[in-house]
Amino acid sequence: MRHEGPSPLLLSRVAESAFWAGRYLERAEGTARLVKTTSDLIVDLPRAANVSWNSLLALVGIDEPEVPLLDDATSGADLGASTVDRRALEAAIVHRLTADADNPSSVRRSVASVHHNLRVTRAVMPIEAAEILTDLHNRVEVTVRSAVPRSTRGRWLSEVIRGCQTLSGVLAETMNHDDAFCFFTVGRQLERADLTTRVLDVQFAALTGAGEGEVEAYAEIVWAAALRSVSALQAFRRGARVSSGPATVGFLLGDPKCPRTVSACLTEASRWLLEIPGHEQAIAASARAERMVLDAVPAEILGDGSLHDFAHTLQQAIGEVHEEVARTWFSPIPAEVAG
Amino acid sequence: MAERVLSPGDWDGYDASSHFDEFLTPDREARPGCDEVRRRIDELGPELLERQQAGEAAIRSMGITFTLYTDDSSIDRAWPMDVVPRIITASEWSRVSAGLIQRLQALNLFIDDLYHDQRAVKAGVFPGELLDDSVNYRKECRGVDVAGGVWAHICGSDLVRDADGEFYVLEDNLRVPSGVSYMLENRQVSKRVFADLFADLDILPVDGYTDDLGHLLRSLTPRPGEEPVVVVLTPGIFNSAYYEHVLLATRTGAHLVEGSDLVVSDDVVYMRTVSGLIRVDVIYRRVDDVFLDPLVFREDSVLGAPGLMGAWAAGNVAIANAPGAGVADDKVVYSYVPDLIRYYLDEEPLIRNVPTWRCGDVSERAYVLEHLDELVSKPANESGGKGVTIGPRASAAELDELRRMIEADPRNWIAQPVLDLSTAPTLCDGRLAPRHLDLRPFVLSGATPSVTVGGLTRVALEEGSLIVNSSQGGGSKDTWIIDERTP
Numbered sequence: 126m127r128h129e130g131p132s133p134l135l136l137s138r139v140a141e142s143a144f145w146a147g148r149y150l151e152r153a154e155g156t157a158r159l160v161k162t163t164s165d166l167i168v169d170l171p172r173a174a175n176v177s178w179n180s181l182l183a184l185v186g187i188d189e190p191e192v193p194l195l196d197d198a199t200s201g202a203d204l205g206a207s208t209v210d211r212r213a214l215e216a217a218i219v220h221r222l223t224a225d226a227d228n229p230s231s232v233r234r235s236v237a238s239v240h241h242n243l244r245v246t247r248a249v250m251p252i253e254a255a256e257i258l259t260d261l262h263n264r265v266e267v268t269v270r271s272a273v274p275r276s277t278r279g280r281w282l283s284e285v286i287r288g289c290q291t292l293s294g295v296l297a298e299t300m301n302h303d304d305a306f307c308f309f310t311v312g313r314q315l316e317r318a319d320l321t322t323r324v325l326d327v328q329f330a331a332l333t334g335a336g337e338g339e340v341e342a343y344a345e346i347v348w349a350a351a352l353r354s355v356s357a358l359q360a361f362r363r364g365a366r367v368s369s370g371p372a373t374v375g376f377l378l379g380d381p382k383c384p385r386t387v388s389a390c391l392t393e394a395s396r397w398l399l400e401i402p403g404h405e406q407a408i409a410a411s412a413r414a415e416r417m418v419l420d421a422v423p424a425e426i427l428g429d430g431s432l433h434d435f436a437h438t439l440q441q442a443i444g445e446v447h448e449e450v451a452r453t454w455f456s457p458i459p460a461e462v463a464g
Numbered sequence: 465m466a467e468r469v470l471s472p473g474d475w476d477g478y479d480a481s482s483h484f485d486e487f488l489t490p491d492r493e494a495r496p497g498c499d500e501v502r503r504r505i506d507e508l509g510p511e512l513l514e515r516q517q518a519g520e521a522a523i524r525s526m527g528i529t530f531t532l533y534t535d536d537s538s539i540d541r542a543w544p545m546d547v548v549p550r551i552i553t554a555s556e557w558s559r560v561s562a563g564l565i566q567r568l569q570a571l572n573l574f575i576d577d578l579y580h581d582q583r584a585v586k587a588g589v590f591p592g593e594l595l596d597d598s599v600n601y602r603k604e605c606r607g608v609d610v611a612g613g614v615w616a617h618i619c620g621s622d623l624v625r626d627a628d629g630e631f632y633v634l635e636d637n638l639r640v641p642s643g644v645s646y647m648l649e650n651r652q653v654s655k656r657v658f659a660d661l662f663a664d665l666d667i668l669p670v671d672g673y674t675d676d677l678g679h680l681l682r683s684l685t686p687r688p689g690e691e692p693v694v695v696v697l698t699p700g701i702f703n704s705a706y707y708e709h710v711l712l713a714t715r716t717g718a719h720l721v722e723g724s725d726l727v728v729s730d731d732v733v734y735m736r737t738v739s740g741l742i743r744v745d746v747i748y749r750r751v752d753d754v755f756l757d758p759l760v761f762r763e764d765s766v767l768g769a770p771g772l773m774g775a776w777a778a779g780n781v782a783i784a785n786a787p788g789a790g791v792a793d794d795k796v797v798y799s800y801v802p803d804l805i806r807y808y809l810d811e812e813p814l815i816r817n818v819p820t821w822r823c824g825d826v827s828e829r830a831y832v833l834e835h836l837d838e839l840v841s842k843p844a845n846e847s848g849g850k851g852v853t854i855g856p857r858a859s860a861a862e863l864d865e866l867r868r869m870i871e872a873d874p875r876n877w878i879a880q881p882v883l884d885l886s887t888a889p890t891l892c893d894g895r896l897a898p899r900h901l902d903l904r905p906f907v908l909s910g911a912t913p914s915v916t917v918g919g920l921t922r923v924a925l926e927e928g929s930l931i932v933n934s935s936q937g938g939g940s941k942d943t944w945i946i947d948e949r950t951p
Contacts, residue, residue: 134693136725137736244701248710248720252527259527259540304738402739454738 135304139246141455143305146242147312153235154289155320159354160222161282166350170343178218180327216273223272232285236265251299254292261288307397311450318390319443321377324354326436348373355385374423387439391415394446407449414442479898484629484886486550497553497946500665516891519547519657528649530934531704544939545650546890547657550901550921554668554947560631561915563815566805568619568907571636571792573808575615578791579605589807590800597875598791599845602753604760605788608777611684616792617784619907625886632818638785638793640750644673644906645708646940647920654942666947668917673906678716680910684782685745692745694718695735699751699767709750718748728771731778746782753787795844795878796822823870823877832879833870836863839879856882885930890923900924902932903943918943
């Protein structure tokens with residue numbers, strides 16, 4: 126119990142909502158960025174490179190494609206028909222990731238979840254932020270038809286990304302950096318770390334899954350796309366690195382300065398967790414995940430093809446941080462009264 | 465928007481004589497307290513429209529919203545406010561305030577009496593049989609002693625002016641009266657829009673309300689000497705008054721909680737926080753009685769907390785307003801308030817009731833049924849204008865249905881004359897026009913009773929309309945209590 130501390134008592138329910146608001150805000154922005162990067166990548170690459178949209182579905186944890194896989198058809202003679210099918214596939218997948226009201230991880234639903242969760246925390250949130258959020262939520266709902274068509278998709282995604290960033294900025298600048306803000310930030314950092322592992326996994330799958338080897342020629346472009354997906358390309362290049370597989374994987378996992386890397390996100394999450402009383406278990410879980418990152422040797426996990434497994438294990442470790450946070454703070458049980 | 469010039473000469477087209485206008489006399493002279501505002505409006509001319517736009521922009525940027533329900537969702541709308549203030553002189557307001565305090569004092573004595581000895585019933589002042597089928601009388605509250613005998617700590621009374629220019633009480637809301645946040649926000653907006661007038665005039669401040677409320681809530685703690693933990697209990701984010709719950713919690717330094725945040729153990733209430741379970745001393749509840757405790761009232765309620773009533777009855781937590789206080793905001797009880805004031809306080813009521821016929825009384829019912837088409841008929845226990853029929857505007861079929869309902873359940877119906885509500889100048893389609901208004905002041909009943917300085921003025925925006933509810937297109941105004949005695 127902490128009565129005397131400077132920060133006022135925070136309700137568990139409000140803490141949980143702040144945490145989820147952080148996760149969903151990051152998910153909305155991250156998913157929008159990823160769709161945008163993939164759209165650009167597919168335009169850049171010749172069709173023969175055979176990079177498919179399917180990998181994106183796996184990225185957000187959706188395994189079943191909405192339309193039948195058409196990879197076989199693309200090798201057929203009837204190129205005209207397969208182009209149409211590819212477009213239908215693309216539209217279906219982009220819809221699923223952006224505008225789909227039934228997919229809880231779509232950009233649209235993520236923004237709606239931020240809105241819902243921040244309404245709960247409204248008593249601890251600055252008014253400016255509430256207004257920006259309402260605007261963003263309304264705009265997404267009103268313009269949702271622009272999300273899928275190629276002609277409007279880029280702009281729609283850019284606007285969502287900008288809206289999310291404006292909201293993060295206003296919250297960081299105007300919200301009291303008390304417990305509620307800690308939970309919000311921890312939620313964001315965990316989501317971001319998770320998303321970065323998924324991006325690695327997917328781009329790796331795109332490179333290896335194509336099979337016929339043609340994509341190898343474009344590996345550099347694909348890895349650059351991975352970096353761009355998490356807005357880390359510039360930071361990466363500033364270090365005068367070339368976007369080879371091991372360099373990219375090493376950077377996205379462990380660079381301590383770029384705020385999008387798994388290591389940086391976990392460090393940041395721990396820093397904020399330290400502010401909250403009772404953080405021991407959550408910090409320990411975060412340290413375990415960070416240890417996994419530090420112990421990883423990029424050339425090895427790329428070389429023996431274990432990147433997918435590694436990413437998966439790392440995601441679980443990040444998930445454990447989330448679970449510790451929930452266990453510690455979100456549902457204090459009545460039994461404590463008796464004690 | 466059609467550009468119609470708004471100029472001083474426009475008062476020529478302003479109808480100040482069909483109803484009692486609060487701003488102008490029938491000869492279009494400014495009423496007491498209104499001269500300076502009128503002068504400024506005349507100076508502004510068409511610029512007044514820009515001030516209105518500035519006000520609307522301020523409302524958007526301050527995020528002042530109200531929630532509108534549709535069948536399956538809720539929408540936050542910008543709060544509607546007309547920037548032209550509604551003016552009441554300080555001398556008149558001090559009379560009204562005294563009347564409201566007197567009224568709430570009597571109501572609290574009455575509620576406490578009903579749950580104890582029922583002296584008023586024994587003395588024949590109030591018919592006891594009315595309690596038998598009162599939906600708001602809680603037998604669970606019988607014998608409970610509340611601090612200072614105060615059950616209704618916060619009361620929102622609706623006042624109207626009739627053709628004679630006098631204020632009348634239309635109803636008292638003793639359960640979970642809402643609207644005070646908009647009174648506070650309207651003042652923020654009008655200070656931005658009319659900064660110059662605030663500098664020149666003695667417009668009394670309204671902000672003291674949340675301080676008074678905070679003091680009142682803290683004073684109710686059952687553990688004096690310790691820093692009390694005060695919470696505002698809200699039904700949640702989908703409630704139409706959620707905006708207000710947030711504002712009041714923030715301004716009084718209370719925690720905004722939902723039922724699920726509360727845990728009762730051994731008749732003590734706790735809230736779940738990230739620092740563990742913390743004892744709660746005072747609950748300002750914005751949830752109706754029947755949702756407070758599923759063990760006692762509606763067992764399907766998730767808005768309250770199991771065991772809350774037990775903790776309250778044991779004196780371990782204070783609840784404002786106390787459960788059961790709503791028994792006195794029944795519209796039939798309303799009709800007895802003047803008698804109750806005389807009985808408990810031995811004083812004459814300082815502020816009048818609207819004449820009211822009780823359908824439970826045979827001869828009064830006969831009169832009402834005879835004159836349904838001239839009267840306003842109201843069910844006793846609805847709020848927010850629900851079930852109200854305005855006789856002169858109702859169809860024959862509606863009146864037949866009304867007659868059937870009254871005959872089926874006469875005790876739960878009252879009727880009142882159609883009031884000729886006062887008007888005040890309001891911006892409509894780019895010019896000032898007289899529109900009907902009401903006023904909801906809020907009365908706090910603690911060690912030192914207090915009344916809001918003015919209250920929330922609601923205004924019907926359609927010509928001739930009496931509908932002031934924001935959910936039905938009504939607007940609002942800032943209420944200026946002006947000290948006209950200051951030179």
